[in-house]
Amino acid sequence: MGALSAEHRAVLRRWEAAGGALATRASVVLLAADGLRDAEISRRLGVSRQTVGTWRQRWTSAGIDGLEQRPRTGRPATVDEAEVVTRTLLAPGGSGASRSVARELGLSHATVAGIRRRWRLTPDEAAAPSVPTRPPLPGADVWVMGLYVDPERAVLLAGTRRGAGHHGGGPRAAGGTVIGADVLAGLDRALDAVLAAAPGGATDGAAAERGPAGGGAAGAASLRDGLADYLAEASRSHPDLLLHAVTLWDAPGGTVPAPPDGLLTLHRIPARSTWRTFLRAMIALDSTSHPESSRRVYLDLAAELKRYAAARQDRPCAAVRWLRENVAGHLRAEHTPDGPAPNLSWSGVNQIDLGSFNECVVIETVRLSGTITRGEIAHRTGLTQQSVSRIARSLLDRGILIEDAQRRATSGKPRTPVRLSGTAAHALGIHIDPEVLTAVVIDLDGAIVCTRSSPVTADTDPAEFVERVAALGRETLAQARGAVREEGFLGIGVAVPGPVDIASGTVLGPPLMSAWGDLPLLYLLKDHFPCPVLMEKDSTAAAAGERWIGRDRRARDFAYLYLGTGVGTGLYLNGDLYRGISSNAGEFGQLCAIALGRVGKDGRPEMVPECNPPVSVPDLALRGGMRAPDGVGPGAGSGSTAAYLAVGEAAAAGDPAAAAAVREVAQAVGRGALGLVDLLDIDLIVLGGPFFTPDVADFYLDEITRTVNEFPTARRLRRVEVEPSVLSAEAAAVGAASTLFHATFTPRLRGERRPPGASGGLRA
Structure with a gap:
């Protein structure tokens, strides 16, 4: 044992002089510091060698604190049951941590086991936990x-x-x-x-x-x-x-x-x-x-x-x-919700059950290629020809793949390529916007089977709002029923403005949608549909759709700039969607504000108006001298979409004020995109969203391309491509549906994190 500091020696001397339980521990450490062996210390103090070894070890591992907190068996004078419960619930291993909790708190295993039985936390309990308040809470699930x-x-x-x-x-x-x-x-x-x-x-x-x-x-x-x-x-x-x-x-x-x-x-x-x-x-x-x-x-x-x-x-x-x-949306076990008609179950969650990582690898290879032979699959994936043939045969039998016309070979028998069967799987996507609800059903190829929309206002009562979203989903599914096989329906994806608490399915502070803030939307919608329901930020959903439908054109890292009510970013990095720890990665506004130097006196990045195109573009155009379109004036508010479309049309026709307004917003967005390029070292940015319209597309593409290629630190090492999205105006809704395909068919090793809410039945 090393030398004691003067401060520690003084503390130990005080303990030794005071007597009691701490005196023996202090004496053990002091004698050991003087160089005495365990046997001599044991003889002098009249304690066992095991006791001496215990306190020397506690001093070495934990210092003064180790001497004060003695782990001991038997029931202490007071046992805090709630502390035992907390340690049990939050300890690694959950319900199997009784012995480690007992050691940590200095209690006997029997004491911890008794407390767990009292709170009904034992693994073999049939009932949920019980909280023994005075009087006890009358039910479980607290x-x-x-x-x-x-x-x-x-x-x-x-x-x-x-x-x-x-x-x-x-x-x-x-x-x-x-x-x-x-x-x-x-x-x-x-x-x-x-x-x-x-x-x-x-x-x-x-x-x-x-x-x-x-x-x-x-x-x-x-x-x-x-x-x-x-x-x-x-x-x-x-x-x-x-x-x-x-x-x-x-x-x-x-x-x-x-x-x-x-x-x-x-x-x-x-x-x-x-x-x-x-x-x-x-x-x-x-x-x-x-x-x-x-x-x-x-x-x-x-x-x-x-x-x-x-x-x-x-x-x-x-x-x-x-x-x-x-939390009413989480009480589904108490009632049968008013949802789809009994014959409209759409509950085909386990029908497509992928048995291995290699099956997903084959599906991904076929998807990216469009059509491909088995030999080419083996070459691209590194799988053996026998493995590819076996997997392809299984996927053909289940209808996920279909064979194409035979190709004539230069030697040997003709080769038969395979491709995905678009009708093998379908999903419903719903996009929630402050002005309109959009629902689409797409097939495995990304083709839109049907689409419906419904106007909505930001002051709609939350209960009525949820019912309208559910009704739109039911109507869209009913319209698609003839084209969709029930056993191939994977579920529903919902795209919402961020920020969003994916874990609780709650929309936190949606722009222009304050009446729906803190609404547990995901779980309220689950009451209406007996199938998997996933929630994503709209920009992340758009990136998922871009990756899925873009095939080989999007088979690399990219950032999706989503121009909606606000500008958001969806990130596809290292072969998967990047969501971040809270599933809110890609918040673009603050990055753009910092790039533009828009920071308040308190250091907080400002809300950059350029990151809300439907409002900023009309305002800039009107201030620049453009004549206001009929029915549109400064601060158009709920009419901002109409104003934006009118300015875009004028800009495409050559109106200088309109063109200058669109270009100014595009430049600001480009400065934020520059930060993304330098931060992530990517060479592809995709532009899309409801306000990336054909009239303004060239302005955004030109300004952002120039900015991300002229100013990056590593500009001599890469050329950044800026491309329009392959998705339609329903990008977020199509992307929301694509998240079901992404969760089901994208190859991942077991144990990698899947999107919150993805069904365990859809294995990769």
Whole structure:
């Protein structure tokens, strides 16, 4: 053992002088530092050599902290059940981590096992977990729905399904959405800031030892009224759940008022838990049981707590009143939704079941080539001729491939090429735009079988909006029914403006669609369709469609610049869509703002108007002297699409003001594209989207091509091609449908991440 620092030696001497459990540990380390062997230390202190070895090892591995936290068997004086639950749920390996949790917390395995049985977290439990509050929550499948904090108390709002019984078979990992220690630590810091801002602070216990906030009885009554209003609001906002108010802490003698009409039940935390660990346990239980309870939900909660703490000095009676969005769309097990007619099931999820990675490799090779012989497949893929023949025979039997006309060979027998059968698979794509809903059904070749659209306004009620999207999908499927084999229907892709929380299927802050913000759209739509439903950002969906339909022309890395209500980017890199950790890769506006030097005084990149073409192009044209088209004026608002099309038509006809406006926006977009080229080192940019119209296409192509080839750092090493999209005006809808083909047929090794929501039945 090395020499002790003066600081550590002083600490150990104090422990040794104080006596008790720490004295022996300190003596072991001090004697070992003086060079004594374990046997001599054991003799001097009258302890076993095993004890000496244990504390020497703990000192070597963990220092002072290792001596303070003794792992021991047997039941300690106090056991925090909620801490055991949290460690169990979030530990690697999930339900099989009992022994490691016991070792980590210094508990016996029997103690941990008993707690897990009490909370019903054992692997063999038939029922879902149980939360032993006082009184216990009446059902399983628990969501964390809200948090109320004022200077007197804190109340956690939990939700359970209506109706009797437990659902599910224990917590299930929501792949990729389980929160980590970083999120819990962030919540801890935010709570500490809230407690520091509150008069008197709070303590880590079931109750806070402090008096009411300023204002005496009147102030306390005001706070109780505020909580009662909050609970009533929660009951109105979440009518599909049974709500339970769990008091985390309150002032001495404080009570939680029951809302009128008994809209929810009142509970206290379990006796053998602190409020802080119980809150962690509830969050862990929620996030591991529900994919919609993603990191974003709890990052939002932490942000709300921080805002409250920062505002305390200005609003001494303000309260945290956090309520999450409705989870009604995730309660499908409770009812049979009003969806398609019984004979319109479209549930062919497992019919196309690819048995191997090599099958996907063959399909991808055929798709890129159009038509190709078996020998050419073997040459391009490196597979043996026998393997290719076997795989091709299987795919032919299942109707995924079909044979083409024979080719005459220079020697030997004629060769029969194969190609994809377009009718082997179909998918429905739905694009959600602030002004119009578009739905298309496409086949495996990317051909549009049918398309329908429906106008929509941004102020449409969310419930009516979801019903209109579902109705449009049903109508489009009904129209395509004669051309689509039910057993080959893969599912539905939905393209939405970003940012989007893919894990929870929630549209967060869509431009010009504020009424639909925080709408759990994916799970609401799943109520209407008994088939896989995937959600993608519109620009990412467009990139998927470009890759699939572009075949060999898009068989390399590229960035898709999507000109819609805002400019977004879809990225296809290293043979797959690149979505990023939150599936929001490709947000273009801030990159463009930085490239243009548009940064506010606070350092935040500004919202660049050029990155909203349907608004900026008409405004620039009118300011440049163009005569306003009939019915179109400055700030056209909802008429911006008509204004944009009118300016584009004028620019193509030679109007100087219109042409200058389009060119100015194209130059700004080009500066952002330059950042993409330098950052990603790509040599292909694809332009598309609803506002990349034929009238303005040449302006964008010319300006962006010039910028990305004249200014990049590595311009001498590559030529960047800028090409129009192979997709039609329905790029996002076609791309959304293509995500089903991409998820099903693109070759990936098992274990690689697939798009969120992709069915496990569609194996690669």
